[in-house]
Amino acid sequence: MHINLQSKDRQVLVDYPEGELLSEVCMDEEFFLNMHCGGGGTCGHCTVNLIRGSFLCGHKTITVTDKPIKVLACKTRLLNSLETAEVYIPSASLINNAGKIEDDFILPEFTINNQITTTVLDLPKLLLENNICEKSLIEQQLYKVLGVKYVKFPLDILQNLSYVLAKQNRQITISLAMINGVANIIDIKSGMHTKPNLAVAIDIGTTTVVGILIDLNTGKIFAKSSKYNQQIKISEDISSRISYCEDRQSVVKLHSLLIDKTINPILDDLYKDTGFEASDILSVAVSGNTVMTHLFLAIDPTSIGKIPFNPIVRSPEPFKANTINLNVLGNAIVYVMPSIAGYIGGDITADLYVANLSAKSKLSVLVDIGTNGEMALCVDNKIIVCATPAGPAFEGAGLYQGCRASYGAIESITINGKLDISIQVIGDSLANGICGSAIIDFIAQARKVNLVNMQGRFDTDMLKDKGLYTSIVLDDLVTHACIIVPKDKSGIGVDIVVTEADISKILQAKAAIFSGIYTLLQYKGFDVFDIDRFVLAGGFSKHINLENAKILGLIPEIPNHKIEVIGNGSLAGAYLSLVDADAYNQCHNIAIQPEVIELNLVSDFNNNFVEALMIPHLDENSFPLTFKLLDV
Amino acid sequence: MNQELFNSICKGKRKIVIQEVEKEIAAGNDPVEVLMGSMIPAMRDIGDKFSRNEVFVPEMLIAARAMQAGLNIIEPKLCEAGHEPIAKVAVGTVKGDLHDIGKNLVVMMLKGAGFEVNDIGVDCDVAKFEQAVEEGASLVCCSALLTTTMPYMKEVVDNFANKDIKVCIGGAPVTQDYCDEIGADGYAPDASSAVNVVTSSLGLSA
Numbered sequence: 001m002h003i004n005l006q007s008k009d010r011q012v013l014v015d016y017p018e019g020e021l022l023s024e025v026c027m028d029e030e031f032f033l034n035m036h037c038g039g040g041g042t043c044g045h046c047t048v049n050l051i052r053g054s055f056l057c058g059h060k061t062i063t064v065t066d067k068p069i070k071v072l073a074c075k076t077r078l079l080n081s082l083e084t085a086e087v088y089i090p091s092a093s094l095i096n097n098a099g100k101i102e103d104d105f106i107l108p109e110f111t112i113n114n115q116i117t118t119t120v121l122d123l124p125k126l127l128l129e130n131n132i133c134e135k136s137l138i139e140q141q142l143y144k145v146l147g148v149k150y151v152k153f154p155l156d157i158l159q160n161l162s163y164v165l166a167k168q169n170r171q172i173t174i175s176l177a178m179i180n181g182v183a184n185i186i187d188i189k190s191g192m193h194t195k196p197n198l199a200v201a202i203d204i205g206t207t208t209v210v211g212i213l214i215d216l217n218t219g220k221i222f223a224k225s226s227k228y229n230q231q232i233k234i235s236e237d238i239s240s241r242i243s244y245c246e247d248r249q250s251v252v253k254l255h256s257l258l259i260d261k262t263i264n265p266i267l268d269d270l271y272k273d274t275g276f277e278a279s280d281i282l283s284v285a286v287s288g289n290t291v292m293t294h295l296f297l298a299i300d301p302t303s304i305g306k307i308p309f310n311p312i313v314r315s316p317e318p319f320k321a322n323t324i325n326l327n328v329l330g331n332a333i334v335y336v337m338p339s340i341a342g343y344i345g346g347d348i349t350a351d352l353y354v355a356n357l358s359a360k361s362k363l364s365v366l367v368d369i370g371t372n373g374e375m376a377l378c379v380d381n382k383i384i385v386c387a388t389p390a391g392p393a394f395e396g397a398g399l400y401q402g403c404r405a406s407y408g409a410i411e412s413i414t415i416n417g418k419l420d421i422s423i424q425v426i427g428d429s430l431a432n433g434i435c436g437s438a439i440i441d442f443i444a445q446a447r448k449v450n451l452v453n454m455q456g457r458f459d460t461d462m463l464k465d466k467g468l469y470t471s472i473v474l475d476d477l478v479t480h481a482c483i484i485v486p487k488d489k490s491g492i493g494v495d496i497v498v499t500e501a502d503i504s505k506i507l508q509a510k511a512a513i514f515s516g517i518y519t520l521l522q523y524k525g526f527d528v529f530d531i532d533r534f535v536l537a538g539g540f541s542k543h544i545n546l547e548n549a550k551i552l553g554l555i556p557e558i559p560n561h562k563i564e565v566i567g568n569g570s571l572a573g574a575y576l577s578l579v580d581a582d583a584y585n586q587c588h589n590i591a592i593q594p595e596v597i598e599l600n601l602v603s604d605f606n607n608n609f610v611e612a613l614m615i616p617h618l619d620e621n622s623f624p625l626t627f628k629l630l631d632v
Numbered sequence: 633m634n635q636e637l638f639n640s641i642c643k644g645k646r647k648i649v650i651q652e653v654e655k656e657i658a659a660g661n662d663p664v665e666v667l668m669g670s671m672i673p674a675m676r677d678i679g680d681k682f683s684r685n686e687v688f689v690p691e692m693l694i695a696a697r698a699m700q701a702g703l704n705i706i707e708p709k710l711c712e713a714g715h716e717p718i719a720k721v722a723v724g725t726v727k728g729d730l731h732d733i734g735k736n737l738v739v740m741m742l743k744g745a746g747f748e749v750n751d752i753g754v755d756c757d758v759a760k761f762e763q764a765v766e767e768g769a770s771l772v773c774c775s776a777l778l779t780t781t782m783p784y785m786k787e788v789v790d791n792f793a794n795k796d797i798k799v800c801i802g803g804a805p806v807t808q809d810y811c812d813e814i815g816a817d818g819y820a821p822d823a824s825s826a827v828n829v830v831t832s833s834l835g836l837s838a
């Protein structure tokens with residue numbers, strides 16, 4: 001049957017059989033729906049409007065005649081009818097699938113010391129009087145040249161060996177990886193090969209996956225590529241991905257979306273950009289949160305979703321790439337960054353290593369701002385970590401006109417004393433929406449000129465005087481809003497606004513981060529002003545205006561010279577674990593050190609959270625400079 | 633009515649709330665009158681404003697905290713005065729889940745509406761809900777923030793299915809459909825509407 005799918009900027013006419021689930025149809029046609037609950041019909045985020053046609057909603061048959069009907073796409077099936085069915089997908093139900101990718105990172109000092117060696121061997125001929133096999137001969141040669149005693153040969157290399165030896169008069173190029181003192185043969189080619197030893201480092205985010213192709217011997221980065229994690233077809237956040245994993249089949253499906261639909265296409269891009277081939281990649285390192293590394297390995301992550309939140313594995317052994325169908329050399333070694341706990345992943349281990357948190361200062365704090373905020377405190381060489389669910393508001397999700405930091409997004413906002421608002425947009429484009437960094441700017445600047453009060457409410461008289469006032473109707477409720485870009489200057493034909501409901505969501509997100517930091521410090525008997533070194537991690541951190549973040553109350557009032565922004569520490573960690581064997585070992589040492597605390601079980605957390613809901617905070621002693629600046 | 637007390641609950645001014653409640657008690661005023669006359673109307677006002685989008689979660693949480701500070705002082709006095717609550721209810725976050733900010737808000741709104749609330753905390757199994765019922769609750773409220781822990785609500789509902797105990801549910805992933813599916817007695821999309829849902833589930837008039 002025919003169905004016409006339409007969103008704000010796209011329309012397709014397609015054919016699907018009766019009984020097909022509407023959410024599946026949308027996903028297949030690349031209308032990526034928000035499915036927080038994994039299609040369970042519980043979150044209400046995949047609402048679509050039925051314009052025409054017949055549908056089966058739950059057990060009820062619906063035929064749309066005049067008025068459009070709102071339904072959940074994940075609970076609605078197509079029914080045959082003579083006319084073409086029509087469905088409208090509102091922007092609020094869609095995941096913005098075009099992004100500027102946060103792949104910037106900084107690296108600490110490191111030495112090139114990788115585990116992969118490639119060497120050329122000229123094998124002597126076997127003689128009748130020596131009872132020896134080709135494998136032993138190669139082992140002897142490797143001992144002579146490299147001093148390695150223990151060697152492991154994968155079966156497929158032995159299966160090919162006779163042909164490889166025959167080709168170039170027994171000259172071979174052999175690549176091996178040292179793992180715990182054992183030389184694992186990765187590749188044997190005939191003749192002499194001069195290609196560099198190549199590897200790929202991958203950061204697996206819940207939302208975004210980034211890969212870089214590197215030269216193991218020089219550390220040079222040849223190419224970068226990134227893609228949205230295609231698991232978002234199933235759901236947006238970690239907890240609903242966990243709940244999707246109700247059986248083996250669903251784990252395998254998420255695994256396949258990550259490998260076949262996300263990582264392998266990224267690898268293809270890297271090969272296209274550089275002219276290298278899959279068979280040139282000798283090793284791979286991945287870093288990500290614990291649920292992502294489980295799904296990368298096709299391991300069931302459900303135990304992470306319930307008390308006591310324990311994962312199946314924190315530190316997987318290196319393994320061969322062909323066991324999970326990665327599009328690299330089959331025997332390439334895959335390293336996984338070790339996790340700390342169920343909700344504290346390898347990405348945080350990497351952050352801790354890259355920031356070298358346990359050195360330099362008396363009291364250091366690291367914060368990774370993402371959908372899940374993670375924070376670590378280090379004092380006397382002891383690390384304590386915790387996680388706090390900030391929600392996706394900083395990534396623009398859930399805000400009235402929020403968007404990711406992509407082309408057309410407003411990325412920064414300033415407001416002067418006369419209430420003139422100026423904006424900066426990513427790319428040469430009209431504004432389409434507001435991303436996380438800009439909404440932080442807006443709230444802080446608006447607070448500074450008293451356009452919003454401590455509770456995050458607008459001074460509507462001020463807005464009206466300046467012609468900035470508008471109201472937005474959401475679910476039949478009216479909320480005040482400030483016009484950032486009027487409709488005649490915006491790229492979407494309507495005013496771009498910030499609503500009071502948006503501010504309230506940002507306040508809850510920032511309160512989760514700040515109270516997490518505060519509670520962690522309090523737990524060890526410290527105050528925010530005791531911090532000697534404050535490290536901000538996560539791709540988003542590179543784009544935050546620190547002054548505005550302090551006025552908002554997202555981060556404590558720490559002088560800028562004590563703040564370091566390291567960006568995507570997770571990718572940096574994956575990179576380092578490839579080029580520097582010591583880094584990889586150190587990460588394993590780091591991962592087992594931290595004490596993990598559950599914020600919800602610390603009695604003061606709730607109270608700290610509530611106090612942090614104000615701009616900047618309910619308690620002026622926590623933000624003396626901002627209170628002075630705001631003169632309240 | 634004590635306007636200052638009313639206002640400071642609405643604005644979340646905890647210290648002033650404590651001051652005002654102490655003043656009332658010291659003056660020998662009826663604690664029931666203080667609760668019913670000033671404090672409950674303040675929470676009702678906040679709840680109404682919340683349902684009209686005039687107040688958002690941050691302000692509601694701050695008001696609830698101020699209310700709690702006042703209740704801490706007045707609750708023992710109410711007991712002494714032999715004040716009878718509308719009904720006794722128990723509220724808890726279900727097994728496997730540690731989230732309690734939303735649950736705490738529901739507790740406060742229910743207290744603010746005159747219920748006696750037994751807050752049984754987080755990670756509550758059926759036995760914990762059972763115990764609360766033994767202690768006098770005629771209705772239990774289950775909260776869950778995670779889709780992974782939400783299914784436990786069905787076990788609570790099933791446990792009380794053949795008993796004269798009502799079960800109401802709420803939390804971010806919960807919906808009316810889910811409520812119907814597992815046969816719970818009521819679903820509240822937010823803390824403010826929890827009061828109405830609990831009231832009508834118990835067959836009381838609002």
